[in-house]
Amino acid sequence: PYVGVFLEGFLTNGDYRTIFANALQLVLAVALYWPFFKVMERAELKLEAKKAAKKSIFSKEDEDTLAGLDLDF
Structure with missing residues (x-):
């Protein structure tokens, strides 16, 4: 059974320093x-923005105009 990263090192040889070694390895x-x-992540966000702009039927000016209108239906 899996006992976890920090405990398995200790259980293999009984030395408490393995816990610190495992923690250091994880941090590094x-x-x-x-x-x-x-x-x-930055590349994916750029790609997502590009896809959203391509998919939109409104231009940026149209969206600004529509956002400025007070339409209550």
Whole structure:
């Protein structure tokens, strides 16, 4: 059975320092991959905005004009 990242290192050899080593590895892994995830997220947001602009039948000026109207139906 799976016991978790921090506890399994301790259970394999009984040394408490493995808990700190596992924590350090986890922190370093997150710190290493974080910038790549942020770059990917920015690229996806740009692509999503481009798709939304392409899908819209109204231009930016039309949307601003429609937003300024007080239409209550």
